[in-house]
Amino acid sequence: MICLTEIKLIDDDGLRLDGRKPDELRPIKIEAGVLDNADGSAYVEWGNNKIIAAVYGPREVQPKYLQDTAKAIVQVSYNMAAFAGDDRIRPGPNRRATEISKITAEALERVILTGQYPRSSIDVYIEVLEADAGTRCAGLTAASVAVADAGIPMIDLVPSVAAGKADGQLVLDVGKLEDNKGQADLPLAYVPRTGEIVLLQMDGHFTRKELEMAMKMAIDACKEIHVIQQDALKRKYTPQSSVNTNEQEAEQ
Amino acid sequence: MICLTEIKLIDDDGLRLDGRKPDELRPIKIEAGVLDNADGSAYVEWGNNKIIAAVYGPREVQPKYLQDTAKAIVQVSYNMAAFAGDDRIRPGPNRRATEISKITAEALERVILTGQYPRSSIDVYIEVLEADAGTRCAGLTAASVAVADAGIPMIDLVPSVAAGKADGQLVLDVGKLEDNKGQADLPLAYVPRTGEIVLLQMDGHFTRKELEMAMKMAIDACKEIHVIQQDALKRKYTPQSSVNTNEQEAEQ
Amino acid sequence: MICLTEIKLIDDDGLRLDGRKPDELRPIKIEAGVLDNADGSAYVEWGNNKIIAAVYGPREVQPKYLQDTAKAIVQVSYNMAAFAGDDRIRPGPNRRATEISKITAEALERVILTGQYPRSSIDVYIEVLEADAGTRCAGLTAASVAVADAGIPMIDLVPSVAAGKADGQLVLDVGKLEDNKGQADLPLAYVPRTGEIVLLQMDGHFTRKELEMAMKMAIDACKEIHVIQQDALKRKYTPQSSVNTNEQEAEQ
């Protein structure tokens, strides 16, 4: 217990353990179209998170009774690789992954034009290869790029990030130790084009005022992430490869 | 071992641990129509047993290959709530519940006029909320009231009770300690209108003569329980509510 | 460790622990048509292995989506009885049984004239009642006799046996201790009529030259086993029962 209270998440200069300012994102790198078989895919490195998303569809619904005659269904499977965490993770579904899969599907369903593909399924697979806090946000961020890469029409991409509280102070893009030792975590996904929130969770302790500020902080950051998402797609679909390389380097 | 042999299940006055006479039932309270969604339902308090039964149907058979073109199938799911026993019970099916579900369905199938509903299913759910010995009998007793409450035509209600042996003496409606320390247990369900036995199990040790007496004791008690079942249905379906209240009080 | 190295698998006379010569099979006894319900069946005693194989089919494919419009599918279920090993075996599938079922089905699929039974299934059940090394070979040997007993047309029976290495020397029909303490194991199944290998696995350590010799040793032994398989079928299908008895005794 003693050692826990001694960890200072914010130092005297107002900087966080990894040197970030309270409202600063970790480095984010997105690459679209990384897998050959999938209809769409994206790879995200976000801090030490390493996540790959693949999209198959629109395709036949399996099992058939899930079919919707009016629109495509969106099925998401979020999964942690066996080696992605501190301890080895037993393969197979668990309650945490089930919940994340559900809320991720609900967020994507808002932006995908599912009405264009009745009776079909859009299947999204998110594999966390290395986890470093914020995997659900990074996974959704990757997944929406993968859906776009699959050529499936969407209202907009879905950037997502968590705001939180560490040492009593609001912080953006909660890191691993901040997640464990901090006071609150608020994952949020925001659709810039419509100004809508499509994923929202929270746990911890926020006053009403802190909560409002944290939401605003996350929404602003989503706009930043949205640009990185768009760049990733541009890089893939712009023919001039030399330009792409430059952009990529500039981003890093 | 020593302490076990010291427990006297029948005292010098011939009374049992809870003060009952050998051929006396525990207090039984049945209420029909307790759930809003189910097509029929019943709640039973029987000693400290608390059991709720719900019936859906006749409805479509799931899965479809179980369908019978000549009659309705009866599917029973008997389950103990996680908190219904001395130790916490892990959710999910187990061998005991599977067996009880099977013999309960077989008992109900005898009395339900399944021929009236070909290709359909009558689904019975029995949840034991608190267990105090005799749950299979109390569950079947509740289930048949719930089937009647669903308006499904039956030959008769199915009262059920266990006879047993404690300290070498025949006892009716075996209690928890009598079940653990007694010498025999004989759950039986009886259809008064036809004079038939539709559920019959036994374990322990009966001489042929004891067995015959135990069966008779259980059959007689079933006739008593049958009245309580009928009262429960009458109370629900009689318009004069003041009369119902009186009956209910009288019964307790 | 010390005791392990002290076990000599081959003695000074070149004989093995059970007195066999390096290229000698254990006693093999095959009986065809041992079960009443199955369309075909065979019982094999091979050393202390006791294995029974049953065949049902051609019959309807379950589940239906596995159906092949051009030919029969061959489904094999290899299983160890709970009491077949040194420790009690938990019922249910495991990875070893899954692999053996797969390679056994692939071997049988080569010889069964599946094209004659489109849309149907040939289901093979192999139960190891007592295991004594070499169960997959003995199981396949039994299974092909059972398929023949079912009257399903085949190119040929499929004899199978393992060659191996013990104390650095090639040995035929690897025994239990040789399997545990030996240096290599090579299960092989051979179709005499076509000269083809339809099952081939290996683990351990063979030089290229040893491997070639081991394969030849196993192929030669398969021809011997083939005769025993044919005899089993002849005994069942030859009308003169007195003759059969003689043959049977002669073999033992």
Add this chain to the structure above:
Amino acid sequence: MKKTIIPEIKKEFINKLADEGTREDGRGLSDMREINFETGIIGTADGSVRLSLGKTEVIVGIKLQIGTPYPDKQDQGVLMTGCELKPMAHPAFEGGAPSMEAVEIARVVDRGIRESGMMDMYSFCIVPGEKVWLVFLDIQVLNYDGNLFDAATMAGVLALHNTMVPAAANELGDDYKLPVTLWPLTATVVKIKNNLMADPTFTEENAAYARLTISIDDNGDIRAMQKGLKGALTYDEVIRALDIAQELTQNIRASLQKSTGV
């Protein structure tokens, strides 16, 4: 869970009523349905409550057992929240493994209670690294008519307040009341077109576009949130939902405390 489809015309009707500030059952948009409960009803449980929220009816039972702590939380007890949506409770519920919906409900109820600090998990440690109390909170749904999130959280909190720690049976001294004083509660609102409605019925849930569950502690602070369903909420809608949730939970808390004599 089987798919439940609410006809478009029904949704229109619900929304039209909402535009007029009312609902099928006559409630105002921010009103809860009637709450009834009875505590201590299950003799085999260490704490229990049967609670109805309108026609939604649940039993929560608490069982304490001695077990080993998690390796990374050697000096803390363990809270485990279970929920199944059994076919008894609604014709759309199916048997078998817990559905995605059941998992979400269990996790949201767990979070709402856990994050409030209502349970001091350190106080459930008996021997660090060896023996701790495992607290099982099991939700048995008898009848489902929407908004199980709030009903189950309320029932869970009431059941915990009703719980006696079975110390004697475990040779740890006399039984004692579970040391809890706080009353975290959730309020769930759904959005149907542009209207927000608290405490949705089954029909309203299925007509709704988005759902937000908010856990509020005794101070009015926010302890957990969960957005659900396939639609979105604007920032302003979240703010309105927070207004509703803070007021509703304050009122319910007062009334629950009064009923239980706190």
Add this chain to the structure above:
Amino acid sequence: MKKTIIPEIKKEFINKLADEGTREDGRGLSDMREINFETGIIGTADGSVRLSLGKTEVIVGIKLQIGTPYPDKQDQGVLMTGCELKPMAHPAFEGGAPSMEAVEIARVVDRGIRESGMMDMYSFCIVPGEKVWLVFLDIQVLNYDGNLFDAATMAGVLALHNTMVPAAANELGDDYKLPVTLWPLTATVVKIKNNLMADPTFTEENAAYARLTISIDDNGDIRAMQKGLKGALTYDEVIRALDIAQELTQNIRASLQKSTGV
């Protein structure tokens, strides 16, 4: 298990025969089919038997292992009876998890043996609360032609009488015969219309209206009963079934004891 439907005309035929006191295979109504068995056939088992009852054929293997007792039975060993109805044994049997029928068979066989007191579970305790013998009784069905209840119980009892406790391999002294002396047996009768038939075949089971399995001990006392199938029995029919069961089990017991040299 797949549904098996016996045509109505077949049932009529079986019943007509029964009215005349006979059956498809020529037996009288209260006759058992021929029993054949061989013990000690599985070298890896501590006790084993292969038994056929008519065309129903089973192997029972007994394995003893050292394990921990149940918390509420610290000074007793554990008997575990397993049965699967694998597709090998009958075209109606399917793969996968044990069916309801398999569960019922395992539990009824277990009860018939356990309740007889044939196994003194206290004698299987090695160190109270720590080390006891786990006795696994596994039923492997090779061919199914009805009345597995009686076949498996007989095989189980024979296998237990054939069992050597593997003490030496567990460093507990010399191996010794499992200390059992009793011979509990079951007899199963089915009711087809108004006739009772003992030891039903598969066809008779499927034509039958009700089934009753009765476990009888060496004294002719009743140790367990199980009614099955979707019909009913009158009190008088149960009495007749008891008559049949007491006589049948007495005869079989004598003959099994004779065969095994008891």
Add this chain to the structure above:
Amino acid sequence: MKKTIIPEIKKEFINKLADEGTREDGRGLSDMREINFETGIIGTADGSVRLSLGKTEVIVGIKLQIGTPYPDKQDQGVLMTGCELKPMAHPAFEGGAPSMEAVEIARVVDRGIRESGMMDMYSFCIVPGEKVWLVFLDIQVLNYDGNLFDAATMAGVLALHNTMVPAAANELGDDYKLPVTLWPLTATVVKIKNNLMADPTFTEENAAYARLTISIDDNGDIRAMQKGLKGALTYDEVIRALDIAQELTQNIRASLQKSTGV
């Protein structure tokens, strides 16, 4: 795995090319596709590699944990190899429990590595009978285009060479490199009509008649083999496959060793 059917005409085409000594992608019959890999890419793993073999792409992660040995191998560590064929990697792969194909791949990769003696399992014993290292080798398939056997074995061996034993985190002194020096490798050939082809693509695998995977150690000796698919191989074809495998693995080993600076 869903059934994948390659049209007969496609098979003819593949075979025609093979008769001419070439393949759809221009390779010779005994050529491997291009191999690319990067080690140490997963920070949470003790060893890792991302490897592509043509369009087949896998990640192998190694995790070491302390656990108890198997009862019959008290003085040895434990190697556990896991593989799932998740729907991400190919449209024919389905969710749920590992398929027969995934089980076979995991077991063949495990055998190829284990039988080579590359891992001295005794060196993973910490306290005999009590504490040993459990080595988890998990294969994550990102994109499947055939011959996962060879790709996963290569990736597994590279990942083991990349592994640091997490001794410090387990209070067992400083971390150290996993003591491995050998490079077992597999080569897989398929037979299409009468031609043998190494390193088959997905299309070639599905057009093929038989498959043979051969594990070869640093000395060119054979450590494991696995025949697959529904056809047969003659003795001579096995000999030719051995020729191909010995040459291919020697070349790949040299090139992998060079790349990793061994």
